[in-house]
Amino acid sequence: MCNCGKNEYTPVPSKLQDIIKHTAQEWTFRFTYVGDVKPGQFFQISIPKVGECPISVSGIGPDYVDLTLRAVGKVTDYLFENFKAGDSLFLRGPYGNGFDVHEFEGGELIIVVGGTAVSPVRGVVQYLCETESAKDVHMIAGFKDPGEIMFKADLKDWAEKIDLTLTVDGAPEGYEGKVGLVTKYIPDIPIRDISRCKAIVVGPPPMIRFSMIELVKRGLSEDNVWISDSRRMSCGIGKCGHCRINDKYVCIDGPVFKFSEHKTLID
Amino acid sequence: MFTRLKSSTKSSNTDVIRYDYISRIEDAELEERSDYSFKEILIPLSETMFYFTEDEIKEADYDARPVIVLMRSCDIHAVKRLDQMYTGNGPANDWFYERLRDRVKFALIGCGKACPNSFCVDMGSNKTDEYVFSIDMADGKVYCDVRDDELMAAFESAGGTKEDVSPRYVTEAEFRVERPEEVPVELFKDPMWDEYTRRCVNCGRCNFVCPTCTCFTIQDIFYTDNGRVGERRRVNASCMVDGYTDVAGGLVMRKKNGERMRFKVLHKVYDFRKRFGYDMCVGCGRCDTVCPEYISFANCINKLNARVKEVTENV
Amino acid sequence: MNKTSLDTNLKKLKKNAFRVSKVRGETASRVRCPGGEIDVDSLQRVVDIARKYGKGMVNITNRQGFEIPGIDLADVEEVNKALQLIIENRGVNQEEYNGGYPASGTRNVVACPGKQLCPFANFDTKKFAQEIDKAIFPNDHHVKIAFTGCSNDCAHTRLNDFGIIGMSEPQYNKDRCVGCEQCVKYCKKRSVGALKVVNGKIERDANKCVGCALCVNYCPTRAWTRSKEEYFRVVLLGRTGKKNPRMAEDFMRWADHDTVKKVICNVYAYLDEYLDKAAVESKEHIGYIVDRTGFEEFLKYIMKDVTPNPKCEIQGRIYWGGKRYDQGNELRQSMFRFSEREE
Numbered sequence: 001m002c003n004c005g006k007n008e009y010t011p012v013p014s015k016l017q018d019i020i021k022h023t024a025q026e027w028t029f030r031f032t033y034v035g036d037v038k039p040g041q042f043f044q045i046s047i048p049k050v051g052e053c054p055i056s057v058s059g060i061g062p063d064y065v066d067l068t069l070r071a072v073g074k075v076t077d078y079l080f081e082n083f084k085a086g087d088s089l090f091l092r093g094p095y096g097n098g099f100d101v102h103e104f105e106g107g108e109l110i111i112v113v114g115g116t117a118v119s120p121v122r123g124v125v126q127y128l129c130e131t132e133s134a135k136d137v138h139m140i141a142g143f144k145d146p147g148e149i150m151f152k153a154d155l156k157d158w159a160e161k162i163d164l165t166l167t168v169d170g171a172p173e174g175y176e177g178k179v180g181l182v183t184k185y186i187p188d189i190p191i192r193d194i195s196r197c198k199a200i201v202v203g204p205p206p207m208i209r210f211s212m213i214e215l216v217k218r219g220l221s222e223d224n225v226w227i228s229d230s231r232r233m234s235c236g237i238g239k240c241g242h243c244r245i246n247d248k249y250v251c252i253d254g255p256v257f258k259f260s261e262h263k264t265l266i267d
Numbered sequence: 268m269f270t271r272l273k274s275s276t277k278s279s280n281t282d283v284i285r286y287d288y289i290s291r292i293e294d295a296e297l298e299e300r301s302d303y304s305f306k307e308i309l310i311p312l313s314e315t316m317f318y319f320t321e322d323e324i325k326e327a328d329y330d331a332r333p334v335i336v337l338m339r340s341c342d343i344h345a346v347k348r349l350d351q352m353y354t355g356n357g358p359a360n361d362w363f364y365e366r367l368r369d370r371v372k373f374a375l376i377g378c379g380k381a382c383p384n385s386f387c388v389d390m391g392s393n394k395t396d397e398y399v400f401s402i403d404m405a406d407g408k409v410y411c412d413v414r415d416d417e418l419m420a421a422f423e424s425a426g427g428t429k430e431d432v433s434p435r436y437v438t439e440a441e442f443r444v445e446r447p448e449e450v451p452v453e454l455f456k457d458p459m460w461d462e463y464t465r466r467c468v469n470c471g472r473c474n475f476v477c478p479t480c481t482c483f484t485i486q487d488i489f490y491t492d493n494g495r496v497g498e499r500r501r502v503n504a505s506c507m508v509d510g511y512t513d514v515a516g517g518l519v520m521r522k523k524n525g526e527r528m529r530f531k532v533l534h535k536v537y538d539f540r541k542r543f544g545y546d547m548c549v550g551c552g553r554c555d556t557v558c559p560e561y562i563s564f565a566n567c568i569n570k571l572n573a574r575v576k577e578v579t580e581n582v
Numbered sequence: 583m584n585k586t587s588l589d590t591n592l593k594k595l596k597k598n599a600f601r602v603s604k605v606r607g608e609t610a611s612r613v614r615c616p617g618g619e620i621d622v623d624s625l626q627r628v629v630d631i632a633r634k635y636g637k638g639m640v641n642i643t644n645r646q647g648f649e650i651p652g653i654d655l656a657d658v659e660e661v662n663k664a665l666q667l668i669i670e671n672r673g674v675n676q677e678e679y680n681g682g683y684p685a686s687g688t689r690n691v692v693a694c695p696g697k698q699l700c701p702f703a704n705f706d707t708k709k710f711a712q713e714i715d716k717a718i719f720p721n722d723h724h725v726k727i728a729f730t731g732c733s734n735d736c737a738h739t740r741l742n743d744f745g746i747i748g749m750s751e752p753q754y755n756k757d758r759c760v761g762c763e764q765c766v767k768y769c770k771k772r773s774v775g776a777l778k779v780v781n782g783k784i785e786r787d788a789n790k791c792v793g794c795a796l797c798v799n800y801c802p803t804r805a806w807t808r809s810k811e812e813y814f815r816v817v818l819l820g821r822t823g824k825k826n827p828r829m830a831e832d833f834m835r836w837a838d839h840d841t842v843k844k845v846i847c848n849v850y851a852y853l854d855e856y857l858d859k860a861a862v863e864s865k866e867h868i869g870y871i872v873d874r875t876g877f878e879e880f881l882k883y884i885m886k887d888v889t890p891n892p893k894c895e896i897q898g899r900i901y902w903g904g905k906r907y908d909q910g911n912e913l914r915q916s917m918f919r920f921s922e923r924e925e
Contacts, residue, residue, distance in 0.1 A: 005360065005362070005365075006359075006362070007326065007362035007363075008359040008360075008361075008362060009316055009317075009362060009363070010317075010324070010326070011317075011324060047487070048317070048319035048324060048487065048497065048499065049319050049487050049488065049489040049496075049497035049498075049499075050487050050489075051485070051486075051487040052485060052487070053515065070516070072515045072516040073514075073515025073516070074515075075515075076515065090324075230514070231512070231514070231520070232511070232512050232513060232514045232520075234483060234484050234485040234501070234504075235361075235483075235485070237357050237358070237359040237361075238352075238356040238357030238359075239352060239353055239356065239357070239361050239364075239481070239483070240482055240483050240484065240485070240501075240504070241352075241481060241482030241483070241504065241506070242482065242484070242504070242511065242512065244534070244538075246533070246538050246541075247538040247539070247541040247542040249356070249357065251357070252356070252357035252358070264452055266452065266455040266456070267512070267520040267521055267526075267530075
């Protein structure tokens with residue numbers, strides 16, 4: 001036999017501690033995991049005989065990670081239908097660079113997120129809240145409609161510590177919250193020193209594009225913006241090639257990129 | 268010994284030359300370039316990774332017997348690219364690749380003539396000294412430069428005469444190519460790629476025959492007669508073929524074949540170099556020869572280079 | 583000046599492969615090219631004959647031969663001498679040196695380009711056509727045979743008495759299959775849809791598969807390859823004509839070369855026995871004879887001394903379709919005249 005060391009492809013058993021259902025389509029699975037992990041990194045959820053799918057870390061606890069996913073494919077559908085708290089599953093990871101939370105301590109920070117993209121930044125916000133460096137955080141979180149709002153309890157908590165704008169693209173009559181795309185609220189963010197302000201923008205590509213237009217209008221430097229990207233992946237460890245864009249591999253060089261770098265990557 | 272041999276047919280009675288194990292040297296094809304490359308020994312077209320039973324995950328067995336692969340200089344250069352991707356990109360190495368790689372040694376077939384559509388000289392892959400022995404046949408004799416001490420004994424016992432020999436190599440390939448040093452971002456969306464949207468049929472042959480293409484897709488299956496048992500395997504993937512970028516939910520990154528061509532060509536002669544310092548393509552010319560639509564990769568590099576010059580000179 | 587008499591034996595002329603022209607005193611020479619193949623020397627000779635004895639024009643026939651019109655009946659002997667080179671170069675059997683073609687009943691054996699040229703062809707159609715021509719020619723019986731490389735049937739074999747369609751049994755190596763599904767896609771779009779994906783690999787419905795080997799052509803990794811054995815579908819007794827034009831129907835599939843050859847050669851004994859002696863110009867489509875004798879009797883003759891290969895499947899009873907003009911030629915109920923149609 002060869003001395004090839006650890007087989008990174010081997011799925012590692014993990015007990016499912018809890019399932020938190022946000023909407024019918026979006027649930028958070030709390031997996032047992034002890035080890036280093038950063039917000040913005042991802043795991044491969046691995047279901048033997050069914051497949052694997054890369055899911056970004058939406059929460060980090062002492063003996064668990066939260067992985068929030070939408071039922072939109074073979075593996076996620078299978079997960080939604082076949083598992084309950086207490087069951088044993090498999091994980092590989094964590095993979096990718098993740099956010100360096102220290103980067104955002106103390107200074108002014110704008111966060112613009114849409115839909116399930118709350119997941120990768122949830123850990124960042126939690127960290128900043130816990131370390132009392134949240135006072136200059138301005139977050140705009142957008143969802144399609146009131147029924148799609150995720151992490152409601154978190155949003156409620158955060159609203160007391162950061163400047164949170166929660167908005168929905170559309171809502172039925174009588175809805176009392178804010179309505180409109182996230183871009184609508186960017187001009188109103190109170191910023192003291194835009195030259196030193198940083199931003200995290202995560203969401204569907206068009207959302208990122210239009211948000212960037214608004215942020216640049218405010219005078220924000222593209223070097224100070226971080227985004228999180230996603231691509232099709234098989235391996236998660238820079239081998240299978242699916243997630244490559246130019247000379248970068250989303251799975252190992254990302255999924256978190258500086259916007260100024262990411263905009264030069266063309267699929 | 269794993270080497271090129273003539274094999275099964277596509278068009279009626281047309282031989283294909285591809286690699287397989289041989290037990291007699293007479294079965295080896297030492298003249299013509301193989302249509303499919305040696306890489307199948309290191310990254311099989313289809314490779315089982317794990318077997319799953321109800322409560323067990325088991326790494327699939329593999330053939331651990333030592334292997335000598337006979338190949339040309341360009342292909343030996345390609346091994347470096349495979350190693351780079353599987354053991355030199357990112358923090359983790361590829362366990363399945365390593366275990367296959369460990370048992371393989373490479374022997375060089377000297378090149379008496381340039382292969383069809385080759386451009387190895389301009390890619391710098393026409394010469395190598397990374398081999399355990401070389402083999403050249405000329406004037407009814409076999410010349411071998413033996414570099415591996417373990418094998419030297421075997422060669423000596425075979426009763427040859429000792430001479431100073433060095434393997435043949437070509438100094439002029441069929442094509443000349445000029446690669447651009449830098450490719451401006453605006454060329455990614457250049458109309459030059461539209462030609463390939465019209466011509467390419469995205470069959471992926473260029474990728475499957477390429478000795479440096481490494482992409483794969485992981486598939487899980489359960490056996491139909493018994494849903495409790497199954498396997499995880501990986502199969503070679505092609506960035507030209509539909510499905511390569513598809514994600515759950517329906518997003519596709521490169522729909523047009525011209526975009527896929529750009530993605531592939533720039534990887535081979537630009538993006539890989541930006542990351543690792545040298546170009547991925549070794550200029551073997553297989554992709555040109557295999558293309559059912561007569562698309563020339565070599566010519567595409569030259570067209571790209573010309574476009575880069577046009578664009579940068581007009582700034 | 584004495585005018586030469588036109589006292590010509592037309593029966594003999596026609597048997598000698600000359601056509602009776604509507605222009606009195608003229609004829610046309612028909613050049614036989616088995617498998618639709620001609621070498622440049624022979625082609626040059628066709629040109630020379632047309633220039634010297636004809637009118638400088640050549641017709642290309644529906645059955646892949648040439649026809650040189652405008653030849654004076656008085657020049658037939660000279661033309662026959664000139665044809666000698668072509669007959670020899672094309673390997674056509676002859677009875678009398680410099681005597682031209684010895685028969686015209688059994689028509690030129692037609693073939694599509696086949697595997698010498700076409701990537702889709704499953705066998706060498708021209709070679710097989712020429713081999714059959716050697717075996718059956720000359721013969722006065724009116725028999726039409728065509729060979730085609732795959733089930734596309736570019737040679738229109740289904741309008742012949744014997745249509746031979748090349749088949750290959752696709753061989754699948756699952757270890758070379760990457761599951762790109764191009765074979766499935768092309769089989770569905772361009773053939774019969776005999777392939778499906780099961781667990782990332784391909785399953786072939788062997789009964790549905792027509793052996794076209796399209797999967798082989800479109801497979802980028804050679805997971806699909808052609809079988810070493812060449813197989814044939816044999817279709818029977820198609821025809822055009824005034825009475826009952828119809829497509830040939832399937833008789834055999836997965837037949838091998840020897841089976842096909844024997845079956846074709848056997849038809850002549852049947853015709854010797856059952857051809858209507860009173861038939862106009864001793865010529866009738868075989869199908870009408872089969873109508874009289876019954877298919878069983880026909881089968882008995884063509885299968886005489888034939889031991890088909892084990893894989894060969896044979897149709898025991900065949901029904902043909904086509905329009906029966908002798909039973910009525912009106913259009914269907916929906917017929918209308920354009921000038922009378924209601925707005």
